[in-house]
Amino acid sequence: MDKKEEKIFSRPRINFGRIKGNNKLRKFITIIAILTIAIIVFKLVINSSIPIIDDRCRNLAKSIATKVSNEEATRVMADYKYEDLFRVEKDDEDNIKMISADMITINRIISDIPILIQESLEKEENSTFKIKLR
Numbered sequence: 001m002d003k004k005e006e007k008i009f010s011r012p013r014i015n016f017g018r019i020k021g022n023n024k025l026r027k028f029i030t031i032i033a034i035l036t037i038a039i040i041v042f043k044l045v046i047n048s049s050i051p052i053i054d055d056r057c058r059n060l061a062k063s064i065a066t067k068v069s070n071e072e073a074t075r076v077m078a079d080y081k082y083e084d085l086f087r088v089e090k091d092d093e094d095n096i097k098m099i100s101a102d103m104i105t106i107n108r109i110i111s112d113i114p115i116l117i118q119e120s121l122e123k124e125e126n127s128t129f130k131i132k133l134r
Contacts, residue, residue: 064124072116076109 084105089098 068120068124069117072120073113076113076116
């Protein structure tokens with residue numbers, strides 16, 4: 001082969017340089033380089049997965065809170081009827097004259113539901129979830 005063909009098929013090698021000195025220094029620098037790369041990769045993986053975990057936790061908390069609040073509101077409202085909350089006054093011809101709200105009962109309901117929700121949330125055990133890594 002002539003020099004032209006050698007130049008086409010050969011590529012220049014990247015020379016990082018050689019560490020001159022004893023083998024202990026070379027091994028130490030290699031270990032430091034590997035550890036640095038590992039720490040950088042670990043940090044990048046953690047930073048990219050934290051938003052996913054935060055979003056998943058928020059959704060799980062909303063789901064638990066919605067379930068508990070619906071259960072407690074249903075439980076409290078099961079004790080009351082429409083007649084307990086509102087009074088319907090009619091005239092002599094059975095026409096509705098006035099509808100008045102029983103504010104004492106309504107205020108009792110309004111104050112009971114959040115207290116029961118808070119107690120149920122405090123009793124709720126920590127929930128777990130799984131994230132699939134593909």
